[in-house]
Amino acid sequence: MPDRMPVVFLPHGGGPWPFVDLGFDDKPGFDALSGYLRSVRAVPKTGPKALLVISAHWEEPLPTVMTAERPPMLYDYYGFPPESYALTWPAPGHPKLAERVRQLLGAAGFQTAADPQRGYDHGTFVPLKLTYPEADVPVVQLSLKQGLDPQEHLAMGRALAPLRDEGVFIIGSGMTFHNLRAFMDPRSRGIAEQFDAWLRESATLEPKERDGRLIHWEEAPVARLAHPREEHLLPLMVIAGAAGSDRGTTAYNATFMGLRLSAYHFG
Structure with a gap:
């Protein structure tokens, strides 16, 4: 039996940020996040047989999996330079x-x-192009379930936990702050700091208390200011469910485009 795989929730940043000029001067923030994402490859003690990725950018009426042997690219962002639509x-x-x-x-x-x-x-593809630049590990994406019920997504993660003993590295890709309308508003920095502090505490608690907090995340300070819509937070629920009794650690905590973000590892 292979070593039990960890599970990871990571922030994927904004659009194709590592590969094109966004016109935003934040080299320290960009370097910190890109360096973290490159380091994720070394998180499992042994190389995974495959990746299962839960992305904030896919919702379906039912949990849905990609089944293509050679999945294409989906450039689901808008208004970026032409080269961002030629990434592979x-x-x-x-x-x-x-x-x-x-x-x-x-x-x-x-x-x-x-x-x-x-x-x-x-x-x-944006974060994992940094983590696995050779694209040499098979990948399956799993959608979120419409309705974005945190308890359902925790249950999805618990159901998927056996994959950790089958050589599958489960990754949730989202953001700990996601309010696009407020992204460039200086007041958002305080909101991101406050919500991220609550989330860092919650994600690293004893698992039963952690899961209870995540289910009731809307009760957190400034929750709906940080996430007017919670699709970028829901991959964390799947990851927490798959974590089971493993306590979380904060593996990355820095600012990106002036806003506080964090990543969590379990196991």
């Missing part, structure tokens, strides 16, 4: 893992679906 990251898919994901979720009572056409969205 040709990681292979893994149809057998996709079927295993559906099997585990089905055994936990979830109806699921498959998508043979879906490509890698920027919540997956």
Whole structure:
């Protein structure tokens, strides 16, 4: 049996930020996040057989998996330079893992679906182009479930936990602050700091208390100012569920474009 894989929640930044000029002068912040993302490859003690990625940028009525053997690129961002629409990251898919994901979720009572056409969205290819630049590990994406119920997504993660003993590295890709309308507002810095402090405390608590806090995340200070819509927070719920009894650690905590972000590792 391979070593049990850790699970990771990481911030993926904004659009294709590491690969094009966004016109925003934040070299220390960009360097800190890109350096962290490069380091994620070394988090598992042994190389994973495959990655399962839950991206904030995919929602479906049912939890849905990508099943293509060679997933295409999905440039799901707008208004960036032309070169951002020519980025490539040709990681292979893994149809057998996709079927295993559906099997585990089905055994936990979830109806699921498959998508043979879906490509890698920027919540997956942008950070993982830094983590796995050779695109040499098979990848399956799993969608969020519409409704964005935190308890359901914790349950999804718990159902997927056996994959950790099967050589699968589970990664949640989101953001700990995601309010695009307020992104350039200087007042947002205080909001991001306050919410991130609450989240750092919550994600590293004893697992039962951690999960309870995450279920009721809307009760946190400035929660809806940090996340008017919670799709960028929900991958953390899946990761916390898959973490089970493992306590979290804060693996990255820095500012990006002036806003406080963090990443969490479990196991």
